[in-house]
Amino acid sequence: MTMELAEAEKILGVGSDYSIKHTLQCFDVAHWTKQENELLEEAKIVISARNTIMQHLVCEQKRKYRFFTIESPFENTCNHCKGAGEIYKFIKKTVDVNCHICGKKGIIKDDCPTCKGSGRFIKKWKTGGGVNLECKRCKGQKKIQVKCVNCLGEGTVKKAVLTHTLKSTTSCKKCNQLGYLPNKLTSKPKAKRPHKKAKRPSSKKVPFTPIMSQSLADKIKRDIEAQ
Numbered sequence: 481m482t483m484e485l486a487e488a489e490k491i492l493g494v495g496s497d498y499s500i501k502h503t504l505q506c507f508d509v510a511h512w513t514k515q516e517n518e519l520l521e522e523a524k525i526v527i528s529a530r531n532t533i534m535q536h537l538v539c540e541q542k543r544k545y546r547f548f549t550i551e552s553p554f555e556n557t558c559n560h561c562k563g564a565g566e567i568y569k570f571i572k573k574t575v576d577v578n579c580h581i582c583g584k585k586g587i588i589k590d591d592c593p594t595c596k597g598s599g600r601f602i603k604k605w606k607t608g609g610g611v612n613l614e615c616k617r618c619k620g621q622k623k624i625q626v627k628c629v630n631c632l633g634e635g636t637v638k639k640a641v642l643t644h645t646l647k648s649t650t651s652c653k654k655c656n657q658l659g660y661l662p663n664k665l666t667s668k669p670k671a672k673r674p675h676k677k678a679k680r681p682s683s684k685k686v687p688f689t690p691i692m693s694q695s696l697a698d699k700i701k702r703d704i705e706a707q
């Protein structure tokens with residue numbers, strides 16, 4: 481189902497300035513209202529409106545930043561669609577990018593194959609012995625310039641990149657296009673929480689010291705005697 485952006489905005493009531501998060505929040509409220517009133521056909525229209533706006537916002541982000549992020553307001557966000565309710569596929573295109581091996585030059589320096597990177601070669605005499613000469617090919621430089629093997633001398637290579645144009649969208653089956661998972665689907669046996677016990681009063685015992693008791697007893701004794 482395709483819908484005009486302005487119409488979708490009206491259905492969700494997102495106003496003139498909105499973000500992905502805001503759209504999802506508005507969708508949540510609108511969808512919940514339709515469901516509560518058992519207006520199932522209208523709930524579908526709400527989903528369609530959300531899709532229209534989300535596609536627009538996602539493509540806009542992709543065009544600006546080359547990637548998109550969905551800030552989901554849902555607690556049980558569906559991991560499969562990241563809360564969008566749909567899975568997006570973008571059109572790929574091939575672009576020429578600079579070769580990272582030769583840095584766009586198309587040529588690289590490599591060991592001279594004639595002298596095997598030594599810069600010299602030994603010319604042997606038939607009569608025995610020989611002479612150590614400078615390599616004629618590299619002129620003793622050991623390296624020669626060769627065609628870059630990565631770009632075949634072109635300086636650029638083809639790379640497939642995703643454009644900001646949607647190729648297709650698929651309804652997320654995991655969350656039934658909602659963007660979040662209903663509680664019953666996610667309810668796992670809750671991890672046992674450490675039982676919060678009321679802190680017991682400190683059981684530290686005051687060491688019984690005979691000296692102290694003695695002195696106390698003595699004191700009492702003295703007090704009685706003094707009376």
Ligand SMILES: [Zn+2]
Binds near residue numbers: 560562652659660
């Ligand atoms: Zn989903």
Ligand SMILES: [Zn+2]
Binds near residue numbers: 599616618620622623
């Ligand atoms: Zn050489």
Ligand SMILES: [Zn+2]
Binds near residue numbers: 582628631634
């Ligand atoms: Zn290259």
